[in-house]
Structures are given as C-alpha cells and as structure tokens.
Amino acid sequence: MQFVKPYQGRFYVLVFLTVAIGVLSPLRPLLTQWTLDTDVAEGDYMGMVQMMVVLLVLLVVQSVGQYAHTYLSGWMGQQIIRDIRARLYEHLITLRLRFFDKTPIGRLVTRTISDVETLADVFSEGLAAMVSDLLQLIFILGIMFYTDWRLSLLSLSTIPLMLISTYVFKExxxxxxxDVRNAVANLNTFVQEHITGMNIVQIFASEKKEFEKFKEINEEHRQANLRSVLYYSIYFPVAEIISAAGIGLLVWYGAKGVINFEETGITVGKLIAFIMYINMFFRPIRMIADRYNTLQMGIVSSSRILNLLDDQEYVQQDGKLRPAGIRGEVEFEHVWFAYNDEQYVLKDIALTIKQGETIALVGATGAGKSSIINLLNRFYEINKGAIRIDGVDIKEYDLGFLRRNIGVVLQDVFLFSDTILNNITLGNKDVTEEMVWHAADLVGARKFIDRLPGKLSYNVMERGSTLSVGQRQLISFIRAMVYEPKILVLDEATSSVDSETEGMIQQAISKMMSGRTAIVIAHRLSTIQKADKIIVLDHGEIKEVGKHEELLLKDGYYAQLHKMQYKEFVS
Known part of the structure; x- marks a missing residue:
C-alpha cells in the first residue's frame, strides 16, 4: 500500500466507484420486480415505459462506472507496477557483489519481470474487482432478505456446497x-545461464545433453500449468451445476408460490427478481474464486519481491567526503576478509602504496589478489582492519566519488549491446566525446576506432562480440581512463591476448600508469618486472615484498614462481 500513496486522489475515486458499482448492480432486479408487479400487472403502459427509461439510464450509468472503474484500476496498477519495478531495480544495483555471488541471475530476472507482472494483474483486475464483488454480494443479500426471507433462504441453500467447492479449489x-512460479524461475535461470555459456556447451558437444535437461524443466513447467488448468476445468462446471440447482429450487418453489399468491404473497415480479438475484449472487462468488487465485499468485510474487527489497546485503553509502582531488596514497591496515563467515581469504594484510607508485600483486590462483582490489573498490566490506586513501578510511568517501577515482580494468571485459560511446560513458552525460577521444589517444585506441563504421557510434553487439579481445580490452582502458583516475587497477589485463596485441596493450598501460598510483595483477611475471614493488601472496597472506631482482636473490616464493614460468616458456 505504500506504493499507492502517490496516487491517493485517484485511489479514493476508485474506492467510490467500487462502492457505487456494488450498490447499483442490485437495483436492476429490484426495479424489474417493481415494473412487473405494478405497471405490467395493472396495465400501466406509460409507467412501464418510464421505468424502462429509468432502467436504461441506470444501465448506462453502471456501464460508464464500470468502464471508469476498470480503466482506473488498470491505470493505477500500471503506475504502481512501474514504481515497484523501479524500486526493485534501484535496490538491486545497490546490493553488494556478495549477494550476486550466491543468487542465480535467472531468479533475479524472474523477480524483476515475471513476479512484478503478476502483481500488475492483482492491481488491475484482482483487488479492486474483488472488493466490488464482495460489496455487491452484501447489497444483494440485504435486498433479498428485505424482499422475501423465504425465497432468500431457499436461494442460498446451495451456498454451503459452493463455499466448500470454492475452498477446495482455492487450496x-x-x-x-x-509450482508454476517456481517452474518459471527455474526456466529463466536455466535459459539465462546456458545462453550465456553457449560456447562451453558447444565446445564440449553437450547440445543434446543440455537439451534433455531443458526438456525436463520445460515438462515440469507444463505439468504445473496443466494442474492449474485441471482445477479450473473441474471447478467452474461444478459451480455452474450448483448455481443451476439453486435456480431450479427457486423456480420450483417460487412457481408454486405464484400459483398460491393469496397464501404466499409471491408475485411473478418477485420470482423473476430473485432469479436475477441468484444469477448475480453466484457470478461474483465464481469470479471471487478466480480473482482470489490471482490474489494468491500476487501474494506469492509480492512475498518474493518484498524479501528481495528487505535484503540488507547492500553497500553502506554513509560516506559524504568529496575532496577536490586525491593524491593516490593507499594503505591496507591489518585487513582481514572472508567471503563466507570465518573462512578468511585475506589475513592480516598490511600494505602501503605511495603516490605514483606501481605495485604488482603475484601469487597462485586463490592467493587473494583479486580480493584486494575488490575491497579497495568497496565491492565487498572487510571483516577487520581498515583501508585508507590519502590517510582517510574509504568508508568516509562518497561511494561514487571513490569509484570514479579508481580506474579498474578487468581480465574479462564486459561490453553491453550498445555503441562504443555508450559503453565508455555508461550514460554519464558529463563525459563528452572530446573526453572519450582524449582517453582513446592516451591508450592508443583511436586508430582502430576510426576504422570502424560509425566510429564511436559503432554497435559492438552483446558482450562486444563484433570486436577482437584486444579491441575490447582497449575500450575497457578508455572506459577506465575517461575519468582520469588517480589510482589505476589492472587485473590480468593482458592474460587473454596474443603477444602482438599484448605489446600494443603494454604501450597503452605504460601511458596510463604515468603519474598514477597503479596496482597490477599479472600471471605473466615478465609484464611486472619494472614495478616499484612486487607483493607475493600465498593463501591470503603476504609472503614477500620487494623489487624483481631483490626477490630473485631471496630464492623464495617469487623465485619459485619465476622458475616455473621460465620452464613453461622454454618447453
């Protein structure tokens, strides 16, 4: 209901229309009874014509009210759904990477798209219509008992059967x-993961095997939907039979009453009015059952959405500090970090990087190299210790300011299906084309961009599939450098390219690192020999610190790594 607040005025109009429709609907049988028992019975033609005009006007008013009610509830539903989806996505993009590590992307897509769409049905056709139907039932019951309590009780004699069947159907x-919602989530997860990893599927010739898995999940989805169809196909004929039985009893008893009018006081008009009442009474019950299930689907979807919105795994953005600039001094002060509880991947990291210094992080896979740069960017929060930039805890900086001053180039370059310009600026209107070209010149990427059709307007397609690995890497360099960051992080930036491209990229890296604090992660030790300081990590701990020649002389971890790579190179 908090999402309804911005539209309170229209909401109150909707409430009024809901009440009005509930009141107006039972008036038609009442006026029909009056017409038959007075005007028709007494042969008053003009009176009958007048009543027909009143009924026509009532029908028009009710139709206009129904139109306004349906349109307004649908309009509100779409407005609210837009707001919920926006809030949900806004929440998603503030969550820590830890959350995405443990949550399948397909499920998040289901929450953001399918579950929210289900809520749209609740707002547009479920909730308001159900309230209207309930009000209509109340008014019909009141008029029925006011008109004739005997016919009312007889008409309602089949209601217990209807309620029992409705309850069983509901459950x-x-x-x-x-089951359907879970099956949809499983389908989304499977399809998303396997389309993203289609190259792995085809490399290992697993198309048939994966297709069989898909068929199983698809079959589960079909079976879940068929169960819901089965329950519908049973419930509505049963409801129709119960409704017909109620009308049959009413006609049988009412016809006898009309024949014995003197004793019963039942008129033809009253009997016909009650037949109309019973039809009007059972229709909302059937509709309520159907809409109740829309509501149930909405409850399931809303609980999932609210659980996601209630997830507190977000990055704290309490920092307000936005200085005119930073120098680029970085200090890790006895930092401990674990992705899962107490399984620390970084243990007591104490490290100081001076302004303009280039340091290299080396170590075996899983040593904790990438974790260090993840913490520097506050993608994750540390368990113990502190990280400072220019002597200030990074938590005190505004998060956007902090990340704009740390340029990151990852090993796996992600490009959106968009133009080169938009992949670099990411929609930031403060970044001009001139700034982009300047960064392109800095990293030596202008030449290849100039050769592309449309240049900066060239669409790279999904994940940059129309570009080479080296070209994608150069675009990631431009993206990092366009903000002129004081700290530069290169995570395996040359590990996926050939030697010729690596040479070009190394030149770009040299230009990028000039005058900046740089943190470089590289498996190829040949690329970091000129670093001011090399940090050797093993199982989350710093084992050695020094220059290339110094570490070779120590004949320790680094020397061992160097020998192993040299053997691979020779072989």
Missing part, C-alpha cells in the same frame, strides 16, 4: 500456482 490452485 489446490494456490499450490499449483506456487
């Missing part, structure tokens, strides 16, 4: 719809 369909 069955609730389980079925929950």
């Amino acid at each position: 069955k369909i609730k389980v079925a719809f929950n």
Whole structure:
C-alpha cells in the first residue's frame, strides 16, 4: 500500500466507484420486480415505459462506472507496477557483489519481470474487482432478505456446497500456482545461464545433453500449468451445476408460490427478481474464486519481491567526503576478509602504496589478489582492519566519488549491446566525446576506432562480440581512463591476448600508469618486472615484498614462481 500513496486522489475515486458499482448492480432486479408487479400487472403502459427509461439510464450509468472503474484500476496498477519495478531495480544495483555471488541471475530476472507482472494483474483486475464483488454480494443479500426471507433462504441453500467447492479449489490452485512460479524461475535461470555459456556447451558437444535437461524443466513447467488448468476445468462446471440447482429450487418453489399468491404473497415480479438475484449472487462468488487465485499468485510474487527489497546485503553509502582531488596514497591496515563467515581469504594484510607508485600483486590462483582490489573498490566490506586513501578510511568517501577515482580494468571485459560511446560513458552525460577521444589517444585506441563504421557510434553487439579481445580490452582502458583516475587497477589485463596485441596493450598501460598510483595483477611475471614493488601472496597472506631482482636473490616464493614460468616458456 505504500506504493499507492502517490496516487491517493485517484485511489479514493476508485474506492467510490467500487462502492457505487456494488450498490447499483442490485437495483436492476429490484426495479424489474417493481415494473412487473405494478405497471405490467395493472396495465400501466406509460409507467412501464418510464421505468424502462429509468432502467436504461441506470444501465448506462453502471456501464460508464464500470468502464471508469476498470480503466482506473488498470491505470493505477500500471503506475504502481512501474514504481515497484523501479524500486526493485534501484535496490538491486545497490546490493553488494556478495549477494550476486550466491543468487542465480535467472531468479533475479524472474523477480524483476515475471513476479512484478503478476502483481500488475492483482492491481488491475484482482483487488479492486474483488472488493466490488464482495460489496455487491452484501447489497444483494440485504435486498433479498428485505424482499422475501423465504425465497432468500431457499436461494442460498446451495451456498454451503459452493463455499466448500470454492475452498477446495482455492487450496489446490494456490499450490499449483506456487509450482508454476517456481517452474518459471527455474526456466529463466536455466535459459539465462546456458545462453550465456553457449560456447562451453558447444565446445564440449553437450547440445543434446543440455537439451534433455531443458526438456525436463520445460515438462515440469507444463505439468504445473496443466494442474492449474485441471482445477479450473473441474471447478467452474461444478459451480455452474450448483448455481443451476439453486435456480431450479427457486423456480420450483417460487412457481408454486405464484400459483398460491393469496397464501404466499409471491408475485411473478418477485420470482423473476430473485432469479436475477441468484444469477448475480453466484457470478461474483465464481469470479471471487478466480480473482482470489490471482490474489494468491500476487501474494506469492509480492512475498518474493518484498524479501528481495528487505535484503540488507547492500553497500553502506554513509560516506559524504568529496575532496577536490586525491593524491593516490593507499594503505591496507591489518585487513582481514572472508567471503563466507570465518573462512578468511585475506589475513592480516598490511600494505602501503605511495603516490605514483606501481605495485604488482603475484601469487597462485586463490592467493587473494583479486580480493584486494575488490575491497579497495568497496565491492565487498572487510571483516577487520581498515583501508585508507590519502590517510582517510574509504568508508568516509562518497561511494561514487571513490569509484570514479579508481580506474579498474578487468581480465574479462564486459561490453553491453550498445555503441562504443555508450559503453565508455555508461550514460554519464558529463563525459563528452572530446573526453572519450582524449582517453582513446592516451591508450592508443583511436586508430582502430576510426576504422570502424560509425566510429564511436559503432554497435559492438552483446558482450562486444563484433570486436577482437584486444579491441575490447582497449575500450575497457578508455572506459577506465575517461575519468582520469588517480589510482589505476589492472587485473590480468593482458592474460587473454596474443603477444602482438599484448605489446600494443603494454604501450597503452605504460601511458596510463604515468603519474598514477597503479596496482597490477599479472600471471605473466615478465609484464611486472619494472614495478616499484612486487607483493607475493600465498593463501591470503603476504609472503614477500620487494623489487624483481631483490626477490630473485631471496630464492623464495617469487623465485619459485619465476622458475616455473621460465620452464613453461622454454618447453
């Protein structure tokens, strides 16, 4: 309901229309009874014509009200759904990477798209319509008992059967719809993961095997939907039979009453009015059952959405510090970090990087190299210790300011299906084309961009599939350098390219690092021999610190790594 607040005025209009429709609907049988028992019975033609005009006006008013009610509830539903989806996505992009590490992307897509769309059905056709139906039932019952309590009790004699069948249907369909939502989430997860990893599927010739897995999940989805269809196909004929039985009893008893009018006081108009009442009474019950299931689906979806919105795994953005600039001094002060509870991947890291200094992080896979740069960017929060830039804890900096001053180039370059310009600026209107070209010149990428059709307007397609690995890497350099960061982080930036491209990229890196604090992660030790300081990590601990020649003389971890790589190179 908090999402309704911005639209309170229209909401109150919707409430009024809901009440009005509930009141107006039972008036038609009442006026029909009046017409038959007075005007028709007494042969008053003009009175009948007048009542027909009143009924026509009532029908027009009710139709206009129904139109306004349907349109307004649908309009509100779409406005609210837009706001919920925006809030949900806004929340998602503030969550820590830890959250995405443990949550399948397909499930998040389901929450953001399918579950929110289900809520749209609740707002547009479920909630308001159900309230209207309930009000209509109340008014119909009141008029029926006011008109004739005997016919009312007879008309309602089949209601217990209807309520029992509706309750059984409700419980069955609730389980079925929950299964459907889970099946949809499983489908989304499977399809998303396997389309993203299609190259692995084809490399290992697993197409048939993966297709069989898909067929199984698809079959589960079909079975879940068929169960819901089965319950519908049973419930509505049963409801129709119960409704017909109620009308049959009413006609049988009412016809006898009309024949014995003197004793019963039942008129033809009253009997016909009650037949109309019973039809009007059972229709909302059937509709409520159907809409109740829409509501149940909405409850399942909303609980998932609210659970996601309630997730507190977000980055604290309490920092306000936005100085005119930073120098680029970095200090890790006895930092401990674990992705999972107490399984520390970094242990007591104490490290100081001076302004303009280039340091290299080396070590075996899993040594903790990437974790260090993840913490520097506050992608994750440390467990113990502190990280400072220019003597200030990074938590005190505004998060956007902090990340704009740390240029990051990752090993796996991610490009969106968009133009080169938009992949570099990421929609930031403060970044001009001139700034982009300047950064392109800095890293030596202008030549290849000039050769592309449309230049900066060239669409790289999904994940940059129309570019080479080296070209994608150069674009990532431009993206990092366009903000002129004081700290530069290169995570395996040349590990996926050939030697010729590596040479070109090394030239770009040399230009990028000039005058900046640089942190370089590289498996190829040949690329970091000129670093001011090399940090050797093993199982999350710093084992050695020094220059290339110094570490070779120590004949320790670094020397061992160097020998192993040299053997690979020779072989």
